[in-house]
Amino acid sequence: MSAQSRAATVLRDEVLALRPYHVPSAAGLIKLDAMENPYRWPPELTEQWLGRLRHAELNRYPAPQAPELTERLREAMQIPAQWRVMLGNGSDELIQLLAMAVAKPGAKLLSVEPTFVMYAMIARYLGIEYVGVPLREDFTLDLDATLATIAAEQPALIFLAWPNNPTGNLFPVEQLEAIIAAAPGLVVIDEAYEPFAGQSLLGRIGEFDNVVVLRTVSKMGLAGLRLGYLVGAPAWLDPIDGLRLPYNINVLTQITASFALEHKPILDAQAAQLREARTVLSEQLQALDSIRVYPSAANFILIRCLGKAADAVHGELREAGVLIKNLHGSAPALDQCLRVTVSTAQENEAFIEALREALSG
Numbered sequence: 230m231s232a233q234s235r236a237a238t239v240l241r242d243e244v245l246a247l248r249p250y251h252v253p254s255a256a257g258l259i260k261l262d263a264m265e266n267p268y269r270w271p272p273e274l275t276e277q278w279l280g281r282l283r284h285a286e287l288n289r290y291p292a293p294q295a296p297e298l299t300e301r302l303r304e305a306m307q308i309p310a311q312w313r314v315m316l317g318n319g320s321d322e323l324i325q326l327l328a329m330a331v332a333k334p335g336a337k338l339l340s341v342e343p344t345f346v347m348y349a350m351i352a353r354y355l356g357i358e359y360v361g362v363p364l365r366e367d368f369t370l371d372l373d374a375t376l377a378t379i380a381a382e383q384p385a386l387i388f389l390a391w392p393n394n395p396t397g398n399l400f401p402v403e404q405l406e407a408i409i410a411a412a413p414g415l416v417v418i419d420e421a422y423e424p425f426a427g428q429s430l431l432g433r434i435g436e437f438d439n440v441v442v443l444r445t446v447s448k449m450g451l452a453g454l455r456l457g458y459l460v461g462a463p464a465w466l467d468p469i470d471g472l473r474l475p476y477n478i479n480v481l482t483q484i485t486a487s488f489a490l491e492h493k494p495i496l497d498a499q500a501a502q503l504r505e506a507r508t509v510l511s512e513q514l515q516a517l518d519s520i521r522v523y524p525s526a527a528n529f530i531l532i533r534c535l536g537k538a539a540d541a542v543h544g545e546l547r548e549a550g551v552l553i554k555n556l557h558g559s560a561p562a563l564d565q566c567l568r569v570t571v572s573t574a575q576e577n578e579a580f581i582e583a584l585r586e587a588l589s590g
């Protein structure tokens with residue numbers, strides 16, 4: 230028997246249908262496709278960090294509960310003592326653990342569409358039924374449809390990216406409250422873009438018995454570390470933490486993230502700069518009449534090409550040395566849509582120049 234036919238007999242059908250998550254090469258390009266923070270640390274901070282790493286005990290397993298890092302997170306993010314903090318190898322891992330935790334036969338996972346693709350992908354990996362409620366044409370939430378679908382489907386788990394990715398908008402908090410009140414199970418508020426949004430449900434977890442807040446350090450400037458955190462009541466997080474593989478946060482990440490959080494004002498200042506740059510870039514984009522610009526509370530902006538095809542615009546930007554995300558073809562609602570990460574003034578300028586050029590040609 231060939232390896233191929235043996236694998237085809239043994240592997241689950243949904244696994245055989247999977248393709249690896251494709252990340253295009255960004256070599257030599259201005260990288261505006263993945264919501265990364267463009268700023269580096271000042272040289273003296275890098276020196277201090279390297280000094281801290283000198284004491285890393287690479288021969289030892291990492292601390293399973295990462296107590297020091299958890300303490301730094303509690304201080305830096307003002308997490309009340311009554312809530313548990315669970316760490317993940319990126320918030321992607323926490324999304325996976327949450328889904329695993331509810332995966333009884335027949336359990337459903339619900340979100341809105343379009344949203345962060347990992348919710349549906351992870352549901353598929355685990356054989357959980359995924360229900361996506363379409364957003365309106367302008368990407369606002371269709372509350373009536375969402376509440377009706379919750380009532381009909383009774384999802385065990387609801388994910389709401391707040392602000393939403395890839396649309397960038399922040400649903401009104403009253404709509405979140407209505408969804409939370411209607412949900413029969415757990416609601417995860419995914420606040421990956423909290424540094425750019427100015428709104429959070431973290432301080433209000435205690436008002437509900439079915440809300441946990443998911444965060445990550447990725448979009449605030451530490452994407453390379455792979456560190457996400459989940460905040461919520463012990464009744465939810467203690468059992469779910471049992472699913473976590475014991476050493477999921479490595480020694481280097483624990484040391485580095487603790488160090489970075491001690492210097493959080495630097496990261497906060499970078500986020501403030503990016504929020505200002507977002508305003509400038511939005512205005513520049515709005516001045517172009519062959520695109521539609523969607524409002525953003527995150528560190529990226531979604532646009533829709535109204536004349537020239539998004540594929541062509543994306544390709545010409547790439548030719549000009551600028552990589553953004555082409556969402557055209559990923560979902561009908563994202564027809565002719567492109568997403569650009571807000572970056573430094575210089576990189577934003579290079580992008581807007583290249584875009585003007587592409588749209589005029």
Ligand SMILES: *Cc1c(COP(=O)(O)O)cnc(C)c1O
Pocket residue numbers: 264318319320321322345390391393394419421444445446447452455456457
């Ligand atoms: C980027 C993103 C994440 C993933 O964060 P990691 O911690 O890097 O895994 C989670 N949720 C949303 C909505 C995102 O856009």
